[in-house]
Amino acid sequence: MTSSLSADTKDALARDIPDAPHCRAALLTGLSMYGANTRGAFVTHRNTVARLFRSLLRAAGAAVPSIDARAGAGHAASFAIVAPAVVEAMKRKPTGKCDRLMEARAAFLACGSLAAGAHGYHLEFVPPDRERADRLTLMLRTAGREPKSMIRKERIVLYYKDFDAIADVLGAIGAFSAILHLEDVRALRETKNRIHRLVNTEAANLERVAAAAAKQQRTIAFLASAYGLHNLSPALREIAELRMEHAEESLIELGRRCNPPIGKPTVNSRLVALASLERKLQGGRRRAR
Numbered sequence: 001m002t003s004s005l006s007a008d009t010k011d012a013l014a015r016d017i018p019d020a021p022h023c024r025a026a027l028l029t030g031l032s033m034y035g036a037n038t039r040g041a042f043v044t045h046r047n048t049v050a051r052l053f054r055s056l057l058r059a060a061g062a063a064v065p066s067i068d069a070r071a072g073a074g075h076a077a078s079f080a081i082v083a084p085a086v087v088e089a090m091k092r093k094p095t096g097k098c099d100r101l102m103e104a105r106a107a108f109l110a111c112g113s114l115a116a117g118a119h120g121y122h123l124e125f126v127p128p129d130r131e132r133a134d135r136l137t138l139m140l141r142t143a144g145r146e147p148k149s150m151i152r153k154e155r156i157v158l159y160y161k162d163f164d165a166i167a168d169v170l171g172a173i174g175a176f177s178a179i180l181h182l183e184d185v186r187a188l189r190e191t192k193n194r195i196h197r198l199v200n201t202e203a204a205n206l207e208r209v210a211a212a213a214a215k216q217q218r219t220i221a222f223l224a225s226a227y228g229l230h231n232l233s234p235a236l237r238e239i240a241e242l243r244m245e246h247a248e249e250s251l252i253e254l255g256r257r258c259n260p261p262i263g264k265p266t267v268n269s270r271l272v273a274l275a276s277l278e279r280k281l282q283g284g285r286r287r288a289r
Contacts, residue, residue, distance in 0.1 A: 006114040007046065009170075009178040013109060014048035016174060017055065018102060026099035028056035029091055030106025034127055034136065041068075042081045042110075049109050050079035057081075093135065100142040105173035107136050114170075114178060116185045123166045124159035126152075133158060143172035209250055216243050216271055219278045226281050232274075239270040 018024055031053050035042045044050050050067050058064050068080040094100050107125050108114075115122045125140075125147070127133040133149070133156040140147050140158065145165045147158040160166045163186060170178050220240045223229065229237050242254050249257075251267040258267070 005116060005178065005181060006112075008181075009114055009175050010046050010109050010112075011048045012177050013105060013173070013175055014046065014052040017052065020098070021059075022096065023098055023102045024056055024059050026094050026102035027106050028053070028060060029094075030103035030139075031056070031110050033091060033110075033132055034107040034125075035110030036128060037080070040082070044079050044110065045077065046109075047077075047079060050081060052109070053081055093138070097142055100139045101172050101174075104136070104139040104143060104169070105175075107139065108173060108175070114166075114175075116182055120161060121163050121166050121182065121185075122159065122161055123169060124157055126155055126157050130156060140169065143169045145169055210248070213243065213247055213249075216274070217247060219271075219275050220244055222278055223274060223281070227277070236270055236274055239267060240274060243271070 018027065031049075032042055035044055035049075035053075037043045042050075042053050044053070047069075054064050054067065065082050069077055094103060107127070111127055112123070112125045125133075125136055127136050136158060137147060137149075145160065145168050147160055150157050150159070160169060163182065167179050167182065170176075170182075220229075220243055223232070223240070229240055232240060238258060239254065242257050246254060246257065251264045251271075255262045255264055255267040
């Protein structure tokens with residue numbers, strides 16, 4: 001069977017059998033309710049969850065039926081176990097917090113799924129009917145988070161998409177390895193996003209520098225034609241010649257080439273002076289016409 005975050009999380013939880021008898025009873029009750037099919041049998045796609053169900057039945061002193069394994073849709077195996085009548089008598093709502101959380105864990109094992117894909121994080125439960133969806137909502141509130149709900153193919157879906165809400169629910173039901181995995185995914189995703197932002201910022205800066213340098217070169221070319229660079233002051237002539245020779249360099253790099261070297265503000269002020277001279281000459285030309 002193909003491994004996934006959801007499957008791995010269920011396998012880890014299925015191996016973690018609580019010590020307290022009342023917690024085991026709540027887990028068994030939850031599995032039988034949220035994993036029941038139309039014929040009342042418990043059905044799961046995870047072999048570990050099927051074995052957990054049989055172990056809990058054995059601990060409750062109930063008869064332990066065999067597991068009926070068969071291939072389902074898409075060649076995915078399913079495991080069905082007929083729940084004995086003793087389980088039906090245990091389905092009253094738990095009052096203790098730990099029992100409510102055990103029932104929520106059972107719901108994840110029976111009808112839940114977890115994903116952390118390109119579109120974000122997603123934890124959902126698909127209970128068999130409205131009555132059990134309402135009951136599960138109460139159980140999940142014990143974890144401190146109210147689930148959202150929607151209808152999908154005439155089934156009620158309870159779900160979470162917020163990272164912190166998902167982490168809270170997973171922590172409450174004991175899925176700590178899944179939380180660590182999600183933290184790794186989030187850290188990697190944030191690192192990639194930070195790198196993308198830096199790359200985009202650097203690309204934008206380079207584009208601005210190139211556009212400014214091209215404009216400065218056009219200014220200098222005009223001055224060379226209409227005024228003559230030899231008529232400029234030594235400082236302006238130096239920076240004009242450096243800009244024409246080193247079109248792709250930044251203002252800092254141009255300043256280092258000056259003799260003596262100058263800082264970026266001084267380079268910028270000299271280029272601004274060249275642009276101001278260009279505007280004056282162009283204005284004079286327009287008045288002459």
